[in-house]
Amino acid sequence: MSIYTNIANHIALNPSEREYLDTKLRLKHIPKKTMLLEQGEVAKKFYYVDQGSLRAFNTNTKGKESTIMFAMKDWWITDMYAFMNQKPALVSIETLEKCALVELDFKAMESVLDKLPKLERYFRILFQRAYVREQLRVLDNISSDVEQRYFRFIEKYPDVSRKITQKQLASYLGVTPEFLSQIKNK
Amino acid sequence: MSIYTNIANHIALNPSEREYLDTKLRLKHIPKKTMLLEQGEVAKKFYYVDQGSLRAFNTNTKGKESTIMFAMKDWWITDMYAFMNQKPALVSIETLEKCALVELDFKAMESVLDKLPKLERYFRILFQRAYVREQLRVLDNISSDVEQRYFRFIEKYPDVSRKITQKQLASYLGVTPEFLSQIKNK
């Protein structure tokens, strides 16, 4: 499981620590196009992507979908708002392809952080980066037009671009698929 | 200094730990309309707002300003991208009024986290919340029109709304001041 390699990039766990952590994690194989979380449910799990790719998206009252994030190998994904507050999720999460995911549930995460405070550092770095990433996305959204955002996305995330439909990318950029189509073919 | 109260909300520091931390922090009084960081400079400091309010904004090549965040009492602010990577800042930071700020510089933060690993937890929670906040802002940006975003902002951050100009709010929402004016007077 590459999650331990990923963790080892930031902190060093000794064998007994790793063993303890291992009791709290569960590797799951999930088919393509499977809903892991439905908008409105409490988000109970935090997923580490060992293989495959996923999408988190909100559906508004008019049925319009907005993609909040894509997750690829070595990313973590959940509805973090709903997970940390144990409240109803604002987004649904679906697999885009066959996935291998490491599940960490809310209670387990609390006890892991309690028993292995070293992991606070791991998650601190994780969230710090996630914060920076989202802030850059906000800047992009409010300062650039759709064309720039489109080209910047495919440049920054070429691997993601290959796995998603244009409709999904449009819903990530916050535009209609029709308009994105026009930009592309220009 | 209310920073210790703020920290105490999340973790318990014993007197010697607090004393150590105190050697790394520096309280500064800054006048109104002062630039703490200029876009392009390396961000050396992370600021905790003890009193007053601030604004972080990017200026693009055409001179258009985009406000990334406002910071009020008990918020932390810096260009986190530039701070954590020690790279040139994408934003400038200015005081909106007379401020009392607690400064933590990059090297100091590294040694504080090293010597007082308890603080990893404090910052983990801080960044986790910041991440969620930015993610909700992204969702708002891509799924709602300007009018909704405007009303949601003044409802969610009434205290911020009172301290900033409409032009600044427009640059936070990603619209022109002229258009925001129209929305308001409708």
Place this chain on the structure above:
DNA sequence: CGTCTATTTGAATGTACTCAAAAGCGGTGG
């Protein structure tokens, strides 16, 4: 092969921007 969804194309509409000018407001100096 047929069905379902994604993508493209186009016309009409609506949303937000640009530019310009006038009015309002806050701070500063006399």
Place this chain on the structure above:
DNA sequence: CCACCGCTTTTGAGTACATTCAAATAGACG
């Protein structure tokens, strides 16, 4: 304390960007 200056806010006309709706085409998948 008032008058002036500079910046913010308002208002309006014309333009550009992005959406909606509809229909045709292309692709994916069972």
